[in-house]
Amino acid sequence: MTVKTRFAPSPTGFLHVGGARTALYSWLYARHFKGEFVLRIEDTDLERSTQEAIDAIIEGMKWLGLNWEEGPYYQTQRFDRYNSLIDQLLDEDKAYKCYCSRERLDGLREQQMAAGEKPRYDGHCRHSSAQHVSDAPCVIRFKNPTEGKVVFDDHVRGRIETSNDQLDDLIIRRTDGAPTYNFCVVVDDWDMEISHVVRGEDHINNTPRQINIYQALGAPVPEFAHVSMILGDDGAKLSKRHGAVSVMQYRDDGYLPQALLNYLVRLGWSHGDQEIFSLDEMIELFSLDGIGKSASAFNTDKLLWLNQHYLKTSPAEEVASYLVWHMQDQQIELSKGPALAEVVTLYAERCHTLKEMAEQSRYLFEDFSEFEENAAKKHLRPVAAEVLARVRDKLAALTDWQASFIHEQINATASELELGMGKVGMPLRVAVTGAGQSPGIDGVIALLSKEQVLARIDMALAFIEQRANS
Known part of the structure; x- marks a missing residue:
């Protein structure tokens, strides 16, 4: 069997961290088995779906490097296929027309909740709709089995059983003719030959309903893995108040995609105590059965640590x-x-x-025209004028502009003036960079031209002179 997975976001917002992790897990599982990965845009929510969100999802996937073999598919382009299968279910008496008004359904819901019952459709139109004219407005409901139970073995949750008498007859086509999410997902996964579905735990309640639809259509049922949600540091569900939740916000904030991928793979999956994984290692080691059941807490400090690791080692x-x-x-x-x-x-x-x-x-x-105030006040004092003038002359005489030779001239200046390196390096740093902090000043100077460095030292000397005369 060819392993084929999919990532199927709804384009009602940007690609968020939870969605990116789901995409990564699906992508890794397909890659591990040398299978295929599909991108599908589930845009049946016409009111909330936007092209901006579609573009953002695709941009996020590309930035992360989660490339796909098929897609992106769009559900709104497949309505004819869904509706033909809904008509087939009607013909086979596996679905029916429901004419119940919104008022009736609202009243039923209030009545059930008042009685402490789970709100669900009562099957009023299941057995007869003869009292309605054929073209009256209606929805199409799936005829869910009333006996037995749905059983599936989830790669994360283990064995899950749901009695059919706990499931009602869900709507599979609205009055406006648009098919609904739960039905479209089943048809898509069947048509696209998806073997494994990785998705959030919020879909667990949908799975038994969908399995019954697979079976009614005579379609193979894929394997499932429902991953836990991601929490913020405070234990609450991850949201905007915890910082960036959009994948591209992490790009904007300066993270490398490989650091974010490494961080996301460990939010729920582990391989011993290993923390750092190359992409090849992730592909080699990843398994759905290695995903834990517990929710994971997002830790920005750890992500920062990982990001610096990749900055240093890539x-x-x-x-x-x-x-x-x-x-x-x-x-x-x-x-x-x-x-x-x-x-x-x-x-x-x-x-x-x-x-x-x-x-x-x-x-x-x-170039800059001003020095950082505190740094200049501390290091560009009259006593530093001789230091800067001496090191300037030595740098001006250099014919080989490399960090090692620059370092020698800075050392020589300190020795000649019998000063510690800090007394030379700090005024020089402020003169050349405009600030009090930088990497090693010899390395900094080597990346600038000789002309730039000498001009900046001259500017610092003029600053010191002006300060002395004021």
């Missing part, structure tokens, strides 16, 4: 390809500075996110 060129977006987003002109891979190498130990990296490295790409 090839600099690869990280640089993602840094481009952030530089452009912050309107930093790349043509006026060093290669981004060199920036990554210099900054990976200091930054947790690409956004930070772009912010902190701006001075490598554009």
Whole structure:
């Protein structure tokens, strides 16, 4: 049997963290068995579905690298197929027309709730609709079996049994002729030959209903894995108040997709005590039976730690390809500075996110006209003038502009003036970067041109002179 999985989001919002994890699990399972992965857009909710959300879902999937073999399919383009099968069920007496008014159904619901009963359709139109004209407005309901039970073995939950007398006759086509979610899902999974369905635990109640529809259609029933929800640090369901929930917000905040994937795979699945997984390791080791039942708590600090790990250990060129977006987003002109891979190498130990990296490295790409106030007050004092003048002369005489030679000249200045390295390095850092913090100043200077460095030192010397005379 070919393993074939799918990710089937509703385009009523952006791709969120829970959906991304479901997509990842489905994708990994298909990849593990060298199967196929399908992207399906379940857009039957015409009022809430938007093209903006569709675009955001596809953008999120592409950014994460969760590529698909088939799709994206759109349910709104398959209405003829759904309706032909609904008509077939009507002909086979496996579905029926229901003419019950909204008033009757609301009254029934209130009555049942008042009696402490579970609200459900009472089958009023199941056996006869002769009193209605054939073209009167109606919905189509599926004739759910009234005896026996639905049993399935869930890869996460284990054996689940539901008595059919607990299930009512669900609507499979509305009065406007639109087929409903539970029916469309079954037909899609059948037509697309989906072997395994991975989805959130909020769908568990739908599964017995859908299994009965599979069987009524004579379709094979796929295997199921219902994963638990993701909670915030405070134990509440993950929401906007916990920070970013849209996948692309994590891109905007400076995370690498491989870090987010590694974090998401561990939100519910484990392989011993291992925390860091390459994509190849995820594919090799992943199994549905390794998913735990308990809800997982989202921990931003852990994600930040993982992100920095990937910033430090991934090839600099690869990280640089993602840094481009952030530089452009912050309107930093790349043509006026060093290669981004060199920036990554210099900054990976200091930054947790690409956004930070772009912010902190701006001075490598554009000149500044002012020094950070506190840093200048502390380090650009009259006593630093001789230090900066001496190191400037040594740097101006350099013919080989490399970090090792630059480092030698800074050391030589400290030795000649009998000063600690901090007394030389800190004024030089503020002069060259405009701020009091940066990576090793020799590495920073090496990424700038000699002309830039000398001009910035001159600006610092002028600042010190003005300060001394004021």
